[in-house]
Amino acid sequence: MYDNNPTLVGIKKEIDESRQGEAFYQERQETSAEGATKHFYIESYGCQMNFSDSEIVASILAEAGYRPTRMLEEADLILVNTCSIREKAEETVRKRLRIFDKMKAQRPGALVGVLGCMAERLKKKLLEEEKLVDLVVGPDAYRDLPGLIESAGEGEKGINVLLSREETYADISPLRLDSNGVTGFISIMRGCDNMCSFCVVPFTRGRERSRNAFSIVAEATDLFEKGYREVTLLGQNVDSYKWENPENGKIVTFAQLLEMVALVHPTLRVRFSTSHPKDITDEVLYAMAKYDNICNYIHLPVQSGNSRILELMNRTYDRDWYKNKVRRIYEIIPDCAISSDIITGFCTETEEEHADTLSMIEYANYSMSYMFFYSERPGTLAARKYPDDIPLKVKKRRLQEVIDLQTQVSHRHNQADIGKTFQVLIEGDSRKSDQEFKGRNSQNKMIVFPKADGLQPGDYVWVKVHEASSATLKGEIVDRTEGSQG
Ligand code: SAH
Ligand code: SF4
């Protein structure tokens, strides 16, 4: 659900969260309604859905006459789209809010607003506690933003944290804010009906609901026509996507939706995130195998490799079930890459149980993982039922063991690609040099290679890999391709 960069092995999500905010700040383009006078600045944290939501917010604000800016100093409205997933994520936002408060002092009349999961979790408290903000708007209330801004401008605090059972923002065309013009994200559902005991998302995002399938296909088609060549379908649990067509009562499942989007154009790659091991079906795997442009990559978070811990986590699968899923994936899509999310030091976890997580990393042969130590979140099932009894030092040591092993496994995974040739979608210049391009293969691995004349972002090329670290693949172009991608 986040910037799924396989090169980020070993880097904790918390770091991602703050970096993503920076990147957003630095790379944002200015596009918007003509003749607008007021400017908004928006910074996003957390999962990719939040980044996607910020583009919906931008679209709503542009419609109301606001113009985006990347310069805090010229903003009349400073927004921060927040994440509550771990304590650290909230701390980062609180620090930013203090900085924004100082900016506000230099710019009388400017408003500061908190959007997203912290707004939903803390509600009025955010307005009362530190008095740093003027607006608090939850993830289902963004349509209300223009009205809330107006009342906040008149000195009233603006708050709407109502969750909805229907809102999917299906009709809103997102204003792509920090796009490379090649890869884009499409939200296909909102909320989550699972109740993983450690997780705050069901409380901050509300009930699961699926977006109109035709509006998803229309958004993918629109992106393709604008030159995009890859879309990632987003949801907390994409495999439980289920949309009933009100006209004929027919259900569209996730496997069917994948096919519909894959059929937009053979040169439009399709990815998706996140899959829940309990819900991913053979139909989805067969759809992936059938269409070359559905990428061979599945983010399949295991969380723990131990059945007792999985039960406490309320993940509804056990170690064997997960192993079977992994086997099935490699059976149906032999060259599929699988990645994971892992939590160390969950309530009552023993050393032996932790060792089961380590062995699962080996078994599943993850290409990469996002790894965290357990952070108790107020109000969750685990916070109410289980003691957060693993000392921080132990949680961190276990995390380090997980990171070290995953780094080795990723290294091995990447080494196995040396000598192979992959079709790569060029995303832009590599981070280190404007003489090199970067792009991903179907398995979501970033490959860096020297540029060649006449190629540009959005083109496909065949690249032969000759070097691999645990983080990146390096190679050179062996062929140029037009037409389909595989
Ligand atoms: N819907 C996705 C996960 C979204 S949250 C899924 O079900 O896989 C992203 C990741 O954050 C989770 O997979 C989990 O590994 C981690 N996470 C969630 N709550 C956490 C907590 N309380 N402490 C530490 N990590 C947590
Ligand atoms: Fe959280 Fe579980 Fe839902 Fe993922 S599936 S968002 S971990 S409750």
Ligand code: F3S
């Ligand atoms: Fe995403 Fe964080 Fe909310 S991970 S759903 S922004 S709590």
